[in-house]
Each structure stands twice: as structure tokens, then as C-alpha cells.
Amino acid sequence: MLHVTDWFQLGVAMYLDFAITRNILAFGVGYLCLQNVLRFRRERALITRYRKFTAITPSNDSKAPHYLEQSARNPNGVKVDDGRKGLDLSKMSFLQASEIQRDLSHLEFPYTFGHSLELGFIQTLAFPYPAKILNDTRQISRPEAMPKRLADTSILMQNIYNFPPDHPRFQLAISRINYIHSRYTRIQNPDMLYTLAVFACNPWDYVDRDEWRQMNVLEVAGLGTFWKNIGECLKVDMTFIKNMAITHASVNESGRKDVAAYTSSDTEGWRDGYDFMLDLRAYMRWHETGFAEFSQDVDALVSTTFDVGTQYIPTAGLQRLVKDILVTEFQEKWQRAMGYVQREHAKTDAGTNSHYLDSRPPPNIWTSSIFRYFISIRRFYLRHLALPAFWSSERTSPDPDPKTGLYQQVDYVTFPYYVRPSLWNRYGPATWPSWLFGVPLPGDEGVKYRPEGYSLEEIGPERMEGKGKEWMEEDRRWCQEMMGASICPFATMMRQ
Known part of the structure; x- marks a missing residue:
């Protein structure tokens, strides 16, 4: 038989359990409501700003432009939705x-x-x-x-x-x-x-x-x-x-x-x-x-691209899996153009294109299904659970190095071109997977990855480095003059 103290302890425990559960539920519901509001805030703000911009444009009047009225009808006079939602x-x-x-x-x-x-x-x-x-x-x-x-x-x-x-x-x-x-x-x-x-x-x-x-x-x-x-x-x-x-x-x-x-x-x-x-x-x-x-030239380029992108993946099996996932992202017409053809179709295709005799089988159905399932999970997570991004990270430095006048990359994919070999860039937590799999790090192999940075006037193939500056300056002035007419005085409103 429970004593008074036991009943008291039991009551306190039940109250605490209820309070914790209630707080967790309240936090969860509040978070989901906040997430739903913030998730679409940027889109709504963009439309609101643009409507305000077009509403106060001096050339506008109280009557909608004639094409906005006509846009709801096709040439036969039948009303259709052209998607513009009345936006000019x-x-x-x-x-x-x-x-x-x-x-x-x-x-x-x-x-x-x-x-x-x-x-x-x-x-x-x-x-x-x-x-x-x-x-x-x-x-x-x-x-x-x-x-x-x-x-x-x-x-x-x-x-x-x-x-x-x-x-x-x-x-x-x-x-x-x-x-x-x-x-x-x-x-x-x-x-x-x-x-x-x-x-x-x-x-x-x-x-x-x-x-x-x-x-x-x-x-x-x-x-x-x-x-x-x-x-x-x-x-x-x-x-x-x-x-x-x-x-x-x-x-x-x-x-x-x-x-x-x-x-x-x-x-x-x-x-x-x-x-x-x-x-x-x-x-x-x-x-x-x-x-x-599909052609031999296409095959050479696509094969090299896939091989370079997966060369640091440690095992052949994982390399094949990553390539299959990449191919899965392309529609069938692209798979065929890149030489990924079902074997039963290869002989038929070889009648018009002999290169298909060397075709590769496309990814199996399981790889495709798992990948699409992953995309669906990601879509659900971003839509209903994840908060929107509040700031962006740039991959290139906003200002040049004051000593060299060159720009550096602050982020890279696989190959550290134009990245300064600082302590953080070589030994920071983001580089640990690179150390594990033997991927090049900033500063590796001397000057191969251009750790000093880049100049936009010299970027491109090696045989063009240092060439074309006068040509570019003339072209830049032409581009600047042409774009001058496109820069609207009300454009600053979009940044407010």
C-alpha cells in the first residue's frame, strides 16, 4: 500500500512528465509554425517589392497595360492562364x-x-x-x-x-x-x-x-x-x-x-x-x-569528366556507384547520348552508329529508385522542417590581395585551384576528408594549383594567359555602354 509520500512523489513525477511533454509539443508546434512563415517569406517579399516597384513607375497609370489585358486570352479569344498573375x-x-x-x-x-x-x-x-x-x-x-x-x-x-x-x-x-x-x-x-x-x-x-x-x-x-x-x-x-x-x-x-x-x-x-x-x-x-x-568524341569527354570527378573515391565499387548516381540524374535521351544503352538495344543502335557496340549499361533500377527516394525525403525536409538560409557563403574573395592584386578562392570542389594555403585551409576540419582520401590540399604540388590567386584578365587556357588585355578593355567598354541603358534608376528598390 502506497504511503502519502509515495503518492506525492508519484504526483510530482506525473506532473513533470506532463509538463515536459507539453513543452516539447508546444516547442514543436511553434517551430513548425515559425518554419512555415519563414520558409516562404523571401518569395512573398520579392513579389511585394516588385508590385510596389511597378505601381510607382512614372509610366504607369491607373489602367493596366493593354498586353496584360490581352495576356489572358489566346489568339482565338479563349481565356487561358499565362502564369503572370497580373505582374507587369x-x-x-x-x-x-x-x-x-x-x-x-x-x-x-x-x-x-x-x-x-x-x-x-x-x-x-x-x-x-x-x-x-x-x-x-x-x-x-x-x-x-x-x-x-x-x-x-x-x-x-x-x-x-x-x-x-x-x-x-x-x-x-x-x-x-x-x-x-x-x-x-x-x-x-x-x-x-x-x-x-x-x-x-x-x-x-x-x-x-x-x-x-x-x-x-x-x-x-x-x-x-x-x-x-x-x-x-x-x-x-x-x-x-x-x-x-x-x-x-x-x-x-x-x-x-x-x-x-x-x-x-x-x-x-x-x-x-x-x-x-x-x-x-x-x-x-x-x-x-x-x-x-553518341560519338567517340562525346565518349572521350564524358568518360574523362566522370573519371576525374571520381578519381579520389577509394574503391572501384564506390566509384561505380557514384557514376551510376550521376547518370541516374539524366533523362534517358542523355544516357543514350553518353553511351549508356541497354544491351538489348545496343545491336539495334549499332546499325546506325557503330560506337554503340562499345556502349555501357545504364544504372540499375534500384540505384534510380533509391536516388529518387532520397530526393523526396530532402524535398519534404526542406519544405516542412528546415529553416531557410539567412546568409550565403561566397566561393571567391570580394577584394583582391593588397600585395599581389590577385583574387583567391575561399572554397573549392576537389581541386584547390587559386586557394591560399593558410593553416585553416590546409588543416581545418573541412579538410579532414581530403586528408583521409588523399585529395590535394591548398599548397600541394608547389605552384600547380596557383595558390597565389587569379586575375580575371588572365584566366583561361595557359596559352592565353597574359594575352588579350587591350582587346578585353575595348570589349568591356562596349559592354558597359550597352548595359547602361538597361540599368533602371528604380533598381535600388529591389535591394531595400
Whole structure:
């Protein structure tokens, strides 16, 4: 029989258990509510700021622009949803678009943006003609040359992504790309346009497929406005893709057809970045269908890329698993273009392309299923549990070294190009996996990884180092003058 003290102790224990449980439940519910509010705060704030910006633009009046009224109808007069939600996207400036794309790539979807561009780089290798040009230059097909080529490409893109169009580093990166391309006269405009489409549309596709939410129309228009201006700076002819969303309607990653850009069919050029993105993605799909194909040059580039990216994985089995996961992320058309074909189809394909006799089997169904299951878990975690990012980490230093005038990388993937060999960079916790698997560290192998840093005027293939500065300065001034007309005086509102 329980004594009074025993009853008292039991009551205290039950109360404490109840209080702890209640507090845990209250904390959990409060956290989930806070997470739900914060998770969409940046998206809502972007739309609110842009509506405010367009509402006070002097050229606006109380009546909506005529094309916003027409955009709800197709040429037959039937009402359809064009996705714009009444937003006047035509007033977006280059600076505003740059700010939108920077938020998307640094804060909203940093992993998917970066990873989609890495996969996009591999996509651009799966075309026989440009693959032959790249093989002839031996900048990618040689395992010892590819890491620096990837690092240089990444640096140029980081300076375009991280700085506004009126910043000298943005303009120097554009001019350096133009100079490098000017040395390769065999590069054709369709190949340049396709590469531009990959950088613009791949993040859109992969975010819509894999992330915790899809991009809204304003964000897509921001990407379109940004890359339309980049294309003009890179001297890419984009006029012939006008209305391709009408003539070659594409299917997006969710299996639905894109909304046709019918609202731009009666005007010259594109009304806004959203129209441009629809046409650009339609062109990208059309170009892939018509020209992506397996060849010996494609095989050499893709094989070298996969081998270099997995060379420090310790066992052959793990290397094969990582390669299978990478291949799984590509649709079947890309797997076939890269030589991954089911054996029962290899002999049939060999009738038109003898290289398929040496084809590799695609990843097994279990690898694909496990990978997609992991993506689903990640999507659920980010949407319902994880807090949004509050700040971004840059991979390149904002200011040059005061002694050398060179910039350093503060982060890297696998190969430590342009990273200062400080104590933290060589021995900090982030380097411990590198020590474990024998991955190069900053300062290893003397000057091979350029620990002193880089200059944007000299980035690129070794035979071009120190060349083209006068050419670049002239091109930079041209780019600066051209962009001057695109910089809207109200763009600072987007930064408030």
C-alpha cells in the first residue's frame, strides 16, 4: 500500500512528465509554425517589392497595360492562364534580374542551382560537333587539363553570378569569355545559344523537379531577363528562336507542356523575361532532340569528366556507384547520348552508329529508385522542417590581395585551384576528408594549383594567359555602354 509520500512523489513525477511533454509539443508546434512563415517569406517579399516597384513607375497609370489585358486570352479569344498573375514583367531591369537570380542561387536553392549547372556542363559535351572541337583543343579530354578548365569556368561564372552588371568584375568576366571565344572561330552560334539556354533553363527545370517549391513567374522572368542581357553581352544571336514556344511547344520536367508565349507573337522581340524563357526552353529541347548523339568524341569527354570527378573515391565499387548516381540524374535521351544503352538495344543502335557496340549499361533500377527516394525525403525536409538560409557563403574573395592584386578562392570542389594555403585551409576540419582520401590540399604540388590567386584578365587556357588585355578593355567598354541603358534608376528598390 502506497504511503502519502509515495503518492506525492508519484504526483510530482506525473506532473513533470506532463509538463515536459507539453513543452516539447508546444516547442514543436511553434517551430513548425515559425518554419512555415519563414520558409516562404523571401518569395512573398520579392513579389511585394516588385508590385510596389511597378505601381510607382512614372509610366504607369491607373489602367493596366493593354498586353496584360490581352495576356489572358489566346489568339482565338479563349481565356487561358499565362502564369503572370497580373505582374507587369516588362519593366524589370537588368540590375533587378541580377538581384533575383543572386537570391535564387545563393539563398533559396543554392545546392540545386550549382548542381544543375554541373550537370548542364556534362550535357553540353554530348554533341558530336562541339565535342570534336573540345577534343581538338585538348582542354577537357586530357585528365591533367580538365580540372583547371573546370575551375576557370567556375570562376568566370561566379563573377557573373556574384556581382551586379555595373560592377567591374562582372564586366571583366564577360569580356574574358568573349576573348576566349574569339580565339575559337569554329564555335557556331547555335552551340553558344544552347550553352546559354542550359545556364538559364537547367536551374529552372531542376528546381521545379527536385526542390521544396517551384519557381514563381517573377523568378522565371528574372532568370530570363538576366540571361537575355548576358546573351547580348556575349554577342549571341537569339532572334531566330522567337515564338519557338508556339511552333515547338516543349514539355517541362513535370510532364506538362509549357504555356505558349502567344502574348509576344504580335511584337518584335520579347515583351518580358518570361516570354524569353519559354522560347529559350523550347529551343533547348529542340536542339537536344536534333543534335545530342553518341560519338567517340562525346565518349572521350564524358568518360574523362566522370573519371576525374571520381578519381579520389577509394574503391572501384564506390566509384561505380557514384557514376551510376550521376547518370541516374539524366533523362534517358542523355544516357543514350553518353553511351549508356541497354544491351538489348545496343545491336539495334549499332546499325546506325557503330560506337554503340562499345556502349555501357545504364544504372540499375534500384540505384534510380533509391536516388529518387532520397530526393523526396530532402524535398519534404526542406519544405516542412528546415529553416531557410539567412546568409550565403561566397566561393571567391570580394577584394583582391593588397600585395599581389590577385583574387583567391575561399572554397573549392576537389581541386584547390587559386586557394591560399593558410593553416585553416590546409588543416581545418573541412579538410579532414581530403586528408583521409588523399585529395590535394591548398599548397600541394608547389605552384600547380596557383595558390597565389587569379586575375580575371588572365584566366583561361595557359596559352592565353597574359594575352588579350587591350582587346578585353575595348570589349568591356562596349559592354558597359550597352548595359547602361538597361540599368533602371528604380533598381535600388529591389535591394531595400
